[in-house]
Amino acid sequence: MSNIYSDKAIKFIIAITGIYIAYYLFWRITRTINHSALLFSLVLLFGELYGIVNYFLFALMTKDIKKEERVTPLKNRSVDVFVPTYNEDIEVLEATLIGAINMNYEHKTYVLDDGRRSEVFELSKQLGCEYITREDNKNAKAGNINEALKKTSGEFIVILDADMVPQPDFIEKTLGYFKDSKTAIVQMPQEFYNLDSVQHPKNNSNWHEQQLFYHVIQPGRNSINAAFWCGSPSIVRREALENVGGVATESITEDFLTSIKLNSKGWKIQYHNEVLAFGIAPQSIHAFNLQRLRWAQGAMKILKSKNNPLIVPGLTIKQRLAHFSAIFTYFESYQKLIYIMVPVIVLFTGILPFKLTSGYEFFIHWAPYFLLLILSNKALGRGYFKYVPVEEYNILKMFTFIRASFSLFFSKKLSFRVTPKSVESSIKVKERHEVFLHIIVFAVVVLSFSFGIINLIGETFINYSSKVSAVVAVLWAGLNGYLLLLTLLNVLKRDYYRNGYRFHVHLDSRVVELTGTQLNASVKDISNRGIGLEDLDENITTNKSNVRVCLPDGILNLKGHIEYKKASEDGHKNIGLKFDELSLEQRMRLYKFLYVTVPRHIYNSSTGLQCNIEYCPEKNSKDLVVNSCDFKLDIDNQKNTPSLV
Numbered sequence: 001m002s003n004i005y006s007d008k009a010i011k012f013i014i015a016i017t018g019i020y021i022a023y024y025l026f027w028r029i030t031r032t033i034n035h036s037a038l039l040f041s042l043v044l045l046f047g048e049l050y051g052i053v054n055y056f057l058f059a060l061m062t063k064d065i066k067k068e069e070r071v072t073p074l075k076n077r078s079v080d081v082f083v084p085t086y087n088e089d090i091e092v093l094e095a096t097l098i099g100a101i102n103m104n105y106e107h108k109t110y111v112l113d114d115g116r117r118s119e120v121f122e123l124s125k126q127l128g129c130e131y132i133t134r135e136d137n138k139n140a141k142a143g144n145i146n147e148a149l150k151k152t153s154g155e156f157i158v159i160l161d162a163d164m165v166p167q168p169d170f171i172e173k174t175l176g177y178f179k180d181s182k183t184a185i186v187q188m189p190q191e192f193y194n195l196d197s198v199q200h201p202k203n204n205s206n207w208h209e210q211q212l213f214y215h216v217i218q219p220g221r222n223s224i225n226a227a228f229w230c231g232s233p234s235i236v237r238r239e240a241l242e243n244v245g246g247v248a249t250e251s252i253t254e255d256f257l258t259s260i261k262l263n264s265k266g267w268k269i270q271y272h273n274e275v276l277a278f279g280i281a282p283q284s285i286h287a288f289n290l291q292r293l294r295w296a297q298g299a300m301k302i303l304k305s306k307n308n309p310l311i312v313p314g315l316t317i318k319q320r321l322a323h324f325s326a327i328f329t330y331f332e333s334y335q336k337l338i339y340i341m342v343p344v345i346v347l348f349t350g351i352l353p354f355k356l357t358s359g360y361e362f363f364i365h366w367a368p369y370f371l372l373l374i375l376s377n378k379a380l381g382r383g384y385f386k387y388v389p390v391e392e393y394n395i396l397k398m399f400t401f402i403r404a405s406f407s408l409f410f411s412k413k414l415s416f417r418v419t420p421k422s423v424e425s426s427i428k429v430k431e432r433h434e435v436f437l438h439i440i441v442f443a444v445v446v447l448s449f450s451f452g453i454i455n456l457i458g459e460t461f462i463n464y465s466s467k468v469s470a471v472v473a474v475l476w477a478g479l480n481g482y483l484l485l486l487t488l489l490n491v492l493k494r495d496y497y498r499n500g501y502r503f504h505v506h507l508d509s510r511v512v513e514l515t516g517t518q519l520n521a522s523v524k525d526i527s528n529r530g531i532g533l534e535d536l537d538e539n540i541t542t543n544k545s546n547v548r549v550c551l552p553d554g555i556l557n558l559k560g561h562i563e564y565k566k567a568s569e570d571g572h573k574n575i576g577l578k579f580d581e582l583s584l585e586q587r588m589r590l591y592k593f594l595y596v597t598v599p600r601h602i603y604n605s606s607t608g609l610q611c612n613i614e615y616c617p618e619k620n621s622k623d624l625v626v627n628s629c630d631f632k633l634d635i636d637n638q639k640n641t642p643s644l645v
Contacts, residue, residue: 004379007064014059017376021052024369032354032362040345044353047338054332055373057325060318062220062380068273071176079107079171079235080154083129084144086114086137088162090123091500091528092280095595096165097127098588099277100158102596105171110152112144126584141231142254146246154238161232164190164279165595174235177270184240184267185259188233188276189214193599194501197281198288201389202490206603208281209393212384215273222271226322228259229269233277240267250305253298260307260323264314278599280501285491286430289400296404299327304408333401336394340484343476344444347452350462352469360468392487399437435491442484449477500527503598509533509549511540511575521575523549528587528594529579530560536573540565547577551593558586 003009028048034041081100085093093111100109109129113120114137124131134147145159156175160166174186190210192200199209221227229236231254240262241247248257259269282288302308309315309323342353356362377385452474455462464470507523511533519540524532531547540562547558560577567573582590 004375005382010063010379013372013376013379014063017372018056018059020368020372021055024365025049025052027365028354032356034353034355036355037351037353040351041353041355043338044342047335047342050331050335051373054325054328054335055376057321057328058217059376059380061224061226061322061325062216062382064223065216065219065382066223066271067219068271069177071173071179073105073172073175074178077156077175077178078154079105079156079158079175080152081107081109081158081160082112082145082148082152083109083160083162084112084114084141084148085120085162086141090119093120093162094123094127094587095528095591096160096162097123097129098591099165099167099596100160101127101129102168102592103158103166103170104168105175107158107171108152108154110148112148114140114144139249140252142247142249146249149238149241149246156235157238157241158235159232160277161279164232164277165193165599166233166277167275167596167600170233170276171235173274173276174272177272178237180268180270182266182268183237183270184262185229185234185236185269187218187227187229187269187271189218189273190230190233191275191278191599191603192281193278193503193595193602194280194283195602196494196501197283198285198491198494199281199393201392202493207384207386207389209389210281212381212390216380216382216384218271219273221322222273224318224322225268225316226263226319227269227271228323228326229255229262231255232279243267250307251298251301252294253302256298256323256326257302257307260302260309260312260315263319263323264312266314275600275603278595278603284431284494285396285434288396289434292397292400293404296330296401297407299330300404300407303327330401330404332394333398334405336398337402340395340441340445340480343473343480344448346473347448347455347470347477350464350470352466356466356469363468363472388483388486391483392490395438395483395487396435396491431491431494435488438484438488442481442488445477445481445484449474449481452477500529502527502532503594505598507550509547511536511545511547521547524574526594528591530563530577531558531579532574532576534568534572534574536575539573540575545577551589552597553589553593556586556589556593558582558590 004013025048028045032041033045081103083093083096083100097109097111109127111120111124111129111131113124113131113133116133121131123129132148132151134144137143139146149157156178158166158171170188174188177183177186191214192208195206197208201207218227241258244258244261244265244267248254248261251257262269282291306312309320309327315323346352354362374387378387451461452470454460455464456467456470456474502525504525505523507526509521509523511519511521519537520535521533521537522535524534526532526549531549533547542562544559544561547560549556549558558579560579563576563578565573565575
């Protein structure tokens with residue numbers, strides 16, 4: 001690991017940055033306020049002050065990272081698994097339940113169905129899960145869990161969202177934390193198997209927008225006993241929840257509010273920084289914004305309540321600051337809007353938000369401040385802080401968070417809306433609607449950039465009083481325009497072809513035609529609905545075929561009909577096959593492979609795992625001989641082009 005991430009280097013960088021920030025702030029307040037454009041000057045200063053406070057809160061939480069413990073699990077404890085559901089696709093829910101029932105530690109799995117759907121009841125029965133429902137949906141997910149608490153008795157409860165598929169050792173690796181009688185919850189990071197989601201930047205197969213929070217901020221909060229519950233995936237102590245009256249219902253961010261209540265009563269929330277479950281990240285910007293709006297509105301509700309972490313009794317100073325920072329961060333969008341609009345105003349009007357003898361004076365003071373903040377954030381981010389993607393997502397969330405902040409002043413009842421787990425047919429129209437304001441801002445920034453260059457060259461419209469300041473404003477607008485363009489392209493150029501995510505894996509297989517002819521093939525990609533095959537020996541002659549796929553637990557026989565046939569550029573013969581209805585046993589094996597085995601290797605490997613498979617010596621043998629059935633993951637090609645369903 002680079003020396004910049006060592007504890008000593010991080011603390012040194014924080015110290016140097018802090019000292020310079022103090023000097024820079026003194027200089028800004030005493031030397032640069034433009035009294036002839038006072039409001040404009042103070043607005044920019046406000047944006048900088050916000051950033052400085054936010055930086056020190058970030059530094060407080062991340063200067064020390066508490067590593068996850070290796071704990072010995074408690075033995076012979078009763079564990080319930082709660083899977084709350086409302087309207088998620090049955091296939092999504094089934095994958096989670098298959099992962100849940102296959103966890104190693106003895107437990108009972110409960111499906112908490114607020115949708116009161118007969119198909120969910122039948123699925124629960126098929127998989128051997130207990131089914132719980134209620135007459136109404138009062139208090140949404142929080143009310144659903146609280147109702148289940150009354151009807152179950154496990155000492156510990158695993159909470160899994162309907163799309164969050166656990167690993168087999170989930171309970172074993174976390175239950176040991178409860179040896180400390182004051183531990184109320186053990187929270188794990190959220191990771192996602194759909195690497196084509198909107199929160200995964202293009203051409204990046206692993207990093208996503210929440211990783212800085214889950215792999216740096218939460219472990220850092222853990223070191224000051226201020227990690228907070230994120231709902232799923234987690235394991236909770238029943239006694240602790242009952243001690244605070246169950247899951248909090250006063251806010252639509254029930255997990256965060258419950259964390260504040262638990263901490264205020266002396267309970268601990270431990271963070272285990274190991275990925276033990278994989279879910280579905282918001283696929284579209286519509287789903288992404290819906291989720292972020294709910295989080296931000298819930299935070300605003302907490303801020304104006306008696307549970308505001310700055311005033312609620314029982315918290316330590318560090319806990320107050322850490323929990324407040326989780327609310328304070330939603331106001332960053334105002335800072336972002338200020339930073340976008342300041343160069344626009346300067347270029348269109350020639351008015352400067354600061355008073356200086358020269359533009360050089362501002363630059364030589366501001367440049368070290370900016371560079372030190374970038375360096376410090378990079379060091380504190382420990383490899384998860386990536387400046388350009390972070391800025392893109394800050395821009396993407398800007399208007400959503402500004403909208404949410406209005407709930408501070410309005411008492412309209414907020415409703416809990418489930419984040420969509422699949423893509424609707426009208427998604428492209430919704431995408432354009434979601435970024436309409438961003439498009440307008442982008443157009444204004446581009447116009448100001450062009451306007452500024454024209455004026456600098458020929459003084460056509462305005463004679464800028466400071467050429468250096470005008471050049472800085474042009475460069476600033478250019479950077480903003482570039483980031484806005486990247487943000488818009490990230491949304492508008494995305495392709496959506498299917499609801500079921502396609503996993504890129506390499507597996508050996510045989511295609512068996514109705515005539516009995518067997519063709520060797522390689523699996524190119526596979527989903528819960530179909531499979532893409534390549535490198536066939538020869539053209540396939542039928543529309544229906546059997547496929548024998550080599551999985552880690554042996555051969556899986558599948559049937560389906562051909563969706564497409566085509567030849568690749570190198571002449572190889574490829575087909576796409578949509579599965580016929582799968583039996584319960586087939587679904588159990590396929591889903592376990594797709595949603596438990598594959599995501600673990602996608603997350604843990606950047607190069608893939610080589611398959612060690614041998615065929616029988618005879619070319620036309622009907623059987624595949626498997627010595628050790630690992631597989632190779634093609635994680636460098638995640639483009640979601642149509643191939644199956």
